[in-house]
Amino acid sequence: MLKISNLQARTTKEKQSILKGIDLSVKSGEIHAIMGPNGSGKSTLCKTLMGHPRYEVTGGSAKFNGEDLLKISPDKRAKLGIFLGFQNPVEVPGVTLGSFLRISKNTRTKESTNPVKFFKEVETVAKNLKIKPSFLDHSLNEGSSGGEKKRAEILQMSILKPKLIILDEIDSGLDIDALKTVAKEINRFFKENSPAIILVTHYQRILNHISPHFVHIMSEGRIIKSGGVKLAEKLEKEGYKNFIK
Amino acid sequence: MELGSPKGLTKQLVEDISRRKNEPEWMLKYRLEAFEVFSKTPLPKWGDDLSEIDFKDLCYYVKPKDKIKTSWEAEKDSFGGTGAQFESEVIYHSLQKELAEKGVIFESTESALQKYPEIFKKHFGTVVPLNDNKFAALNSAAWSGGSFVYIPKNTKVDLPLQAYFRINTQKMGQFERTLIIADEGAQVHYMEGCTAYSCPTESLHAAVVEIIAKKGAKIQYTTIQNWSKNIYNLVTKRAHAHKDAHVSWLDCNLGSKLTMKYPAIFLKETGASGEIQSLAFAGKGQHQDAGAKIFHMAPKTTSKIVSKSISKDGGKNTYRGVLKVDKGCKGTKSHVSCNALLLDNKSISNTYPLIRVEEDEVSVAHEATVSRIEESQLFYLMSRGLSKEEAVSSIVNGFANPIIKQLPMDYALELNRLLELEIE
Numbered sequence: 173m174l175k176i177s178n179l180q181a182r183t184t185k186e187k188q189s190i191l192k193g194i195d196l197s198v199k200s201g202e203i204h205a206i207m208g209p210n211g212s213g214k215s216t217l218c219k220t221l222m223g224h225p226r227y228e229v230t231g232g233s234a235k236f237n238g239e240d241l242l243k244i245s246p247d248k249r250a251k252l253g254i255f256l257g258f259q260n261p262v263e264v265p266g267v268t269l270g271s272f273l274r275i276s277k278n279t280r281t282k283e284s285t286n287p288v289k290f291f292k293e294v295e296t297v298a299k300n301l302k303i304k305p306s307f308l309d310h311s312l313n314e315g316s317s318g319g320e321k322k323r324a325e326i327l328q329m330s331i332l333k334p335k336l337i338i339l340d341e342i343d344s345g346l347d348i349d350a351l352k353t354v355a356k357e358i359n360r361f362f363k364e365n366s367p368a369i370i371l372v373t374h375y376q377r378i379l380n381h382i383s384p385h386f387v388h389i390m391s392e393g394r395i396i397k398s399g400g401v402k403l404a405e406k407l408e409k410e411g412y413k414n415f416i417k
Numbered sequence: 418m419e420l421g422s423p424k425g426l427t428k429q430l431v432e433d434i435s436r437r438k439n440e441p442e443w444m445l446k447y448r449l450e451a452f453e454v455f456s457k458t459p460l461p462k463w464g465d466d467l468s469e470i471d472f473k474d475l476c477y478y479v480k481p482k483d484k485i486k487t488s489w490e491a492e493k494d495s496f497g498g499t500g501a502q503f504e505s506e507v508i509y510h511s512l513q514k515e516l517a518e519k520g521v522i523f524e525s526t527e528s529a530l531q532k533y534p535e536i537f538k539k540h541f542g543t544v545v546p547l548n549d550n551k552f553a554a555l556n557s558a559a560w561s562g563g564s565f566v567y568i569p570k571n572t573k574v575d576l577p578l579q580a581y582f583r584i585n586t587q588k589m590g591q592f593e594r595t596l597i598i599a600d601e602g603a604q605v606h607y608m609e610g611c612t613a614y615s616c617p618t619e620s621l622h623a624a625v626v627e628i629i630a631k632k633g634a635k636i637q638y639t640t641i642q643n644w645s646k647n648i649y650n651l652v653t654k655r656a657h658a659h660k661d662a663h664v665s666w667l668d669c670n671l672g673s674k675l676t677m678k679y680p681a682i683f684l685k686e687t688g689a690s691g692e693i694q695s696l697a698f699a700g701k702g703q704h705q706d707a708g709a710k711i712f713h714m715a716p717k718t719t720s721k722i723v724s725k726s727i728s729k730d731g732g733k734n735t736y737r738g739v740l741k742v743d744k745g746c747k748g749t750k751s752h753v754s755c756n757a758l759l760l761d762n763k764s765i766s767n768t769y770p771l772i773r774v775e776e777d778e779v780s781v782a783h784e785a786t787v788s789r790i791e792e793s794q795l796f797y798l799m800s801r802g803l804s805k806e807e808a809v810s811s812i813v814n815g816f817a818n819p820i821i822k823q824l825p826m827d828y829a830l831e832l833n834r835l836l837e838l839e840i841e
Contacts, residue, residue: 222800225792250802262797266815272801275811279802311815328801 173368174198174221174336178232180393181220190216192393193232200335201366203382205404207373208390209412214372215259217390218340222246222256236336251280253335255328257342261321263313269324270294270308273331280332297330300357318345326354330361338370343378355381376408391416425473428452431558434478438527438561441534451547451557458551464677464706464737470649475621477559477592516574522567523578526594529565536567540598544627544655544683552623552651556592563593563624568603568634577606577639577825595626599634599662606637608828611644611672619647619674628656630664632686637665641828643835644672646703654680661688667823668695670705671835679737681710684718694723696820698839699732699764708737708769709753713779717748724755725820727813728764729840735767740783744775755785758816760809760840788816810837 174197181191190213198204208214220227221234223246234241236252244252264272273294278284298305301323313321322342329337339358343351359382362369371384379387379401387403388395389412397403397415407415431452435445460467516523522533530537547557564580580595599605611622622644630636636656644650650673656664666680682691693709711720726734736755757766768785790812798808814821814833821829 219796222796224796245805246796246799247802247804247808250800256800258797258800262791262793264794264798264812264815266818267811272811275807276801276803279804279807332801 173200174234174236174370176221176232176234179217179220179229179234180231181216181227181229184226184228189230190227190393191220194393194395196388196395198336198368198370200368202386203362203369203371203384204386204388205371205373205379205384206388206390206395207376207404207407209416210374212390213393214374214390215340216393218256218259218338218370218372221249221338222254223249247279250276250332250334255332255334255337257322257325257329257337257339259340259342259344261313261325263311263315265311265314267312268309269312269327272312273308273328276328277331294327294331297327297357300330300353300360301327302353303327319347319350322346323350323354326357330357333365334367336368336370338372340372341374342371343373343375351378352381358382376404379404389415424476426452426455426475426477426555426559430477434559434561437478438530440527440530443538444530447542447547448558448560451554452559454548455551455554455558458548458554460551461677464735465675465704467649467651467675469619470621478561519572520567520569521572521574522565524565526560526563526565526596529567529596533565533567536598537565537596540627540629541596542627544629544657545625545653549653553625553653556594556623556625556653559592560594560625561592563595563626564597564607565595566597566605566607568599568605570600571602572600573604574606577608580607580609591620591622591624593624595624596629597627597636597638598629599631599636601632602634603631604635606639608639608825609641610828611640611642619649622648622650622652622673624652624654626652626654628654628664630656630658630662630689632660633662634659635663635665637667638680639667639824639828640669641824641832642668642670642672642676646672646674646700648673650676650678652676652678654678656680656682656691658682658684658686658689658691660686662686663690663692665692666694666709667820668693668707669820669824669832670695670697670707671832671839673705674702675704675706677706679708679710679739681712681739682720683712684714684720686715687717689715690719692721692723694721694820694823695725696817697724697726697734698836699726699728699734700839701730701732704733704735706735706737708735708739710739711741711751712739713742713746713749713751716746718746719750721751722753722755723820725758725817726756726766727758727760727816727836728766729760731763731765733765733767736769736785738770740770740772740774740781742774742776742779742781746776747778749776749779749781751779751781753781753783756816757785757787758813759787759789760813806841810840813840 176194176196179191179194182189229242303323389397431448435448545553547554628636658664664682670676680693697705697707699705709722724736728734742749755768795808821832
């Protein structure tokens with residue numbers, strides 16, 4: 173589904189090289205965890221895959237079902253079925269979460285969705301995530317706590333039904349109960365829809381709740397080691413220092 | 418009978434307008450005095466350049482053609498009361514029968530002068546004196562059309578009364594005059610929409626609106642101004658709020674070349690409150706010099722000003738505000754907030770808030786922000802499937818929403834649509 177080969181990217185303004193040759197293949201029904209210390213390029217990889225203008229690709233390729241992702245704008249990538257759950261979801265004053273869900277849902281279906289059915293679905297997922305219905309009338313991420321923002325990201329994920337999900341530190345800013353709630357919804361969605369998931373995280377903690385099929389360790393813009401779930405456990409015991417030369 | 422007047426405003430023309438309207442002597446005198454003031458008063462030296470207005474080349478009075486009337490009646494709104502002004506005279510008014518039976522008056526200003534001379538004379542020109550400013554004087558001399566509204570004591574009008582103004586003729590000045598009186602405990606919402614289609618030459622709109630909210634009355638006045646982009650829109654709007662009365666201006670300006678309009682509220686007696694909320698859009702070649710004026714003239718009066726502006730393609734928005742609290746107005750509260758959104762680097766936003774407080778026991782707050790659309794916001798929205806244009810439009814609508822959501826549904830939809838067209 174997703175095939176990344178020797179992907180290299182740098183910051184658009186400062187021309188600072190960050191991704192130095194990433195290779196990664198992800199199939200439907202697979203969960204890949206990407207772990208690594210701060211500054212290893214995890215977030216840049218997420219944003220580059222989604223097409224953030226702050227980064228420019230200097231080499232390599234990223235293909236989604238054979239289509240060259242790097243040539244198309246973020247909205248077109250979204251329409252192909254790619255979803256990025258943000259580490260720091262952006263505030264958009266005056267646009268309510270509920271209306272935004274509908275607007276973004278309508279961008280990918282030709283006929284507009286039946287509003288009754290749609291809100292029923294939103295209600296159900298919101299309940300799974302312990303989001304109060306009144307929160308849907310709240311401006312997108314404005315003045316929300318870290319936990320509320322992350323839950324709103326997962327709500328959007330479940331409603332938009334993407335084929336490839338990239339979650340950038342979805343666990344940061346969540347207390348243990350919220351983490352369990354969010355993980356439960358991700359697991360439900362995965363089980364019912366079997367998308368491909370790339371789970372980017374700094375800590376092993378979330379992997380106690382979501383079991384990855386593959387674990388990759390990133391350092392200085394490269395994947396330096398890949399393995400199964402045991403790799404994460406080893407990492408938790410030994411820390412990053414044993415993996416990074 | 419000829420349809421239009423000759424170009425230029427003269428004493429003879431003022432007399433002629435008054436005679437055609439079959440006005441009482443006092444109104445003719447009033448017009449002539451105003452004409453003197455208009456002729457003597459220089460153009461204001463602040464605001465924007467008005468020297469391009471050629472007062473001699475404008476047409477000051479046009480009688481509407483029957484043909485237009487028919488086309489309007491076909492599309493007339495079905496709810497509330499509707500008055501439509503084509504050129505100078507209001508040619509259609511529909512008022513629900515039950516409102517008329519309650520004693521509610523909703524008439525064109527000239528027919529109110531004929532039918533209700535006493536109440537008319539008692540209030541006309543008491544809120545905006547004819548010598549207030551050059552354009553108020555011009556309006557007082559040349560006024561034609563506009564609405565007269567009177568709501569009797571303790572009468573509540575649920576649906577908004579609506580008026581629709583339109584400029585159809587080239588170089589046609591429009592000087593409608595509106596007077597709204599809500600008697601003690603009465604409530605009314607008045608809405609006006611202004612458009613002008615494809616006027617090839619510049620034109621002038623100089624309206625005067627006077628509002629009087631008596632003890633405990635509530636008046637909301639909503640404007641959606643979408644004049645074509647070669648119209649000078651120089652309007653004087655002012656309200657008096659008496660004991661425990663509430664006046665609210667909701668002013669949306671999208672059109673015109675230059676708008677200079679600062680709705681004002683005089684909080685004249687204890688417990689009065691006022692609200693002035695505005696939304697302005699300025700695109701290429703446009704300047705919205707708008708604002709709000711509130712005068713706290715009695716204790717325990719409260720006010721709120723919310724101004725939101727969007728500038729694009731070199732458009733310019735100016736907020737010009739006055740907030741004044743007189744000595745002795747203890748317990749006064751006021752909150753002013755001005756937010757500007759700039760859609761590119763060429764566009765301009767200015768803020769000139771004047772706050773003068775002469776009493777200590779008050780609470781007055783002022784905040785102002787200028788923001789731009791951030792790359793991170795665009796990326797976030799686009800990552801959910803919105804095109805760049807849709808993302809910009811969402812951000813703009815989100816910015817404007819606190820004002821737009823207060824409009825009745827069909828107006829809100831229309832305004833959103835107009836904003837989207839401007840932003841494309």
